[in-house]
Amino acid sequence: MRKSFSKTLGVFLASIMLVISLGACSSNTGGNDKGAATDHASTQESNTNKGTESLPVVTLNIVYPGDPQPDQDTVTAALEEKLAADGINVKLKYQYIPWGDYYQKLPIMLATGDQVDIMWTDPGLLGTFAKSNSLAPLDEPLSKYGQAITAALDNKYWPPVTINGQKYGVPAGALGTTKGYYTATIRKDLREKYGLPEIKTMDDLLAYAEAVKTNNPEMIVFNEPPAAYHKGEVLQSTSSDGIVFDYKTMKAEAKYDLPGTLEDAKFLRSLYEKGYIDKDVMVGRDIRADFNSGKAAIGGGDVYEYNNYFRNIAVEGAQVEFVKILLTDEPYMPTTTWNFQSVAATSKNIDRAVMFLNWIQQSEDNYDMMTNGLKGTHFDIKDGAIIAPEGVDPSTIGYAPPEWMWQNPNFLKPKASDAPDFMQQLQDFDKDTKLLSPIMSFNFDQTPVKTELAALSAIENKYKYGISSGVLEPEKAVSQYSAELKKAGLDKVIEEFQKQVDAFLASSK
Template sequence: MRISFGKWSGVVLSSVLLAALVSACGSSNKEGTASPSGTVAPSAQASESAPSSEALPVVTLNIVYPGDPQPDQDAVTAALEKKLAEDGVNVKLKYQYIPWGDYFQKLPIMLATGDQVDIMWTDPNLLGTFVKSNSIAPLDEALAKNGQAIVAALDEKYWPPVTVNGKKYGVPAGALGTTKGYYTATLRKDLREKYGLPEVKTMDDLLAYAEAVKTNNPEMIVFNEPPAGFLRGEPVQSTASDGIVFNYATLKAEAKYDRPQTMEDARFSRMLYEKGYIDKDVMVGRDIRADFNSGKAAIGGGDVYEYNNYARNIAVDGAQVEFVSIPLTTEPYMPTTTWNFQSVAATSKNIDRAILFLNWIQQSEDNYDMMTNGIKGTHYDVKDGAIVVPEGADAAKIGYAPPEWMWQNPKFLKPKASDAPDFMQQLQDFDKNTKLFSPIMGFNFDQTPVKTELAAMSTIENKYKYGITAGVLDPETAVPEYGAELKKAGLDKVIAEFQKQADAFLAEK
């Protein structure tokens, strides 16, 4: 559910990540108290076999997640523990939530200082860092022993992002909607129809809509955030720096601001800005979701999940919204199949049991629903296949809405009654035509050899990137100046190091 819009995504995340939206190689056979045979009892395996007479000892799993604690977490945890005991898993769950703003700083310290951590959320950056520091455990043995339901739930395409040197270091979420190569946004369907315009399927259609909005509603912001992205060309993937992209066709890292497509993008953004389609005060931070939901903006940038948020929250009488997806590249592609993983600390004494617990979640729809939605009849009910608020309950006071995107299983994923009517279909269809996967999926760039150069380039990025993306800066001068300053800061050295590591990764594959 992540999408990058440079500076503006930071504005959204700061106000919504809030709503949300990232190995001492010990053996995976660690448990607080081993059973006499030294193996995990089969009662909680994916086969759902009959409980063993040899019960597993109770252990506590320390789970660390980003975000804020759920108000009803204790009640749901008690229900989960009861069901886990009935199913022979026998674990207690101890949750610790770290605010998003602190998570990426505090979690590494916890792991380095030996704090009690078993399961934790990781993303591509965290996972790569933790593998290099031996802070998280390889999970292949534990998955082979206790992860049959996990493996059955997740298509093989989800495993490359968590696989390093042939070993799996996380349990990936079964994400949907990760394809790139499109411009995606939410439009005001009622305005489009009012102006007699056809469905928006091309960039020309989008510009016709933008012009109609500006002509008829000059006070409106057209784009609530600049429509960044390559307008045409072969698939290229962003990397560790704004100055570098990885080209799928050539398998080479390239200087982004030397590419003709980059100048073309910048000129397009400048045109939108000069026509007034992008707000003159775009560089001033504001709540861009609120702009669209209050009727101040006519186009809300973002992916299918953002479309669903807009559909739920728009507060304009008679407003209707629709999702648009416009092809930008010769072929849609996936730079990654998932952004979210659950890893296990290398210092955990309960690696097998941690995987057994994560496997239990995927073992049945009832288990998954309890983990995801809470106590049935209290926090949720199911009606016509959708999650609904229980009769008599106050939707505003439902105290359990955890991050399903951490353990998402596409087979068990259900729409909410408040979702846009076509949200689930849009989400399930978004990746269906994608056949091109990133050749460097799962590659983690070790920045250590060029950290000085990357730091210098980052400072320059703040000077140019957002102004170019928003059309505020004249691309005829800003793009070549930016490219030249990046090279002075060491861009060529960073590209060479990235290519060296990428070539080694590709050779291993």
């Protein structure tokens, strides 16, 4: 899925981004003054007597990452018409920033006073912007105008947007955020051809890998290295590849000093030596194309990637199947959601922004229009699934926005092009998860160690991927990596991270 690649890139960039000191003002001229009080009263009356009295028209400036939707203007006009009929009265002005520029341009826009109302944020951006007073706390407007939002989202979704007891964004109702599993897509037709059972364990997966290599020596087995195993331990990644947080000890630890890390590295090296990982793995290529064209037998990724493989595999007679293998003692959630919509502190229309976000969740019709466009033009619904309207080529539909930004699990619908079991796999993915991260709403302030983190990031580029792909000899590479990380200031970063975690945990009691 588009989301998976873009968001992974986004989270990676956010994790290495140094804290930028922003000059955004924390005052709110539109949400707390007398005009806002009038706005509140008018809205309450409008919601009670729809059509008899309306709010003045305001424009919401919305900034999202990615590419503009070709039919955005058409859909926006329809959204504005329905919003006016429902008494919200907002105009929507969208600005899309390419993913590669988003993390650089958005902070500049906020710092220089560009008008921004609603914006997409993730854990890295939200933590940085909240500390610089660039985001509006939304507790009060949510309590007044966010009833549909809070009804749609389980309580578990709110910790990632909460800092020091205040909410700085509206989270998306994500599914499939559990960790502790190895997940991938395999060729079901090949598994059955070789007489192998359904894959439920790592031994089953390795038997499949061996059968592929024996019968199709020209094939790549893994289209990308199965990089993170962490067998048996619940370890949460943090601000650097060199640091993990242990749920049992509640301590930050040096990842490459842990016996399990070396064990994982040796295992990955064995896959590489057996030829299951391509010898040219370090050379950049389109890994999805490897699987979809039949060059690879195991496609790495989550449930969304499985659905993409189902849609795009171009091998005659090929069938795909999702693999989910538990590696830790129990599944766990480091976060319940990665995606938020935040409101700039400088917005003149904070309340109206929340009204709009709430309006999306007020009805299935509103949600479908925001997510799928105009019924009969961009989509239709058949048997509960989104389909292309009759006579419309799906490839020409010009509206497919990032639903994962405002996703509501209650309104989420499968698409006709989805794998038959995709929605069930997605809905079931988190069902056995009871262990949630004890530091889910913790945001690490990188300022005291920003120099060290920059140095650590540079060293990661030398070792991380080579170890995770099995290319580098484990004993030598892991010890060298560990030594260089410590020389660059790893211990100082761990100490600072632990100090802040301890303070967070103490304040959470």
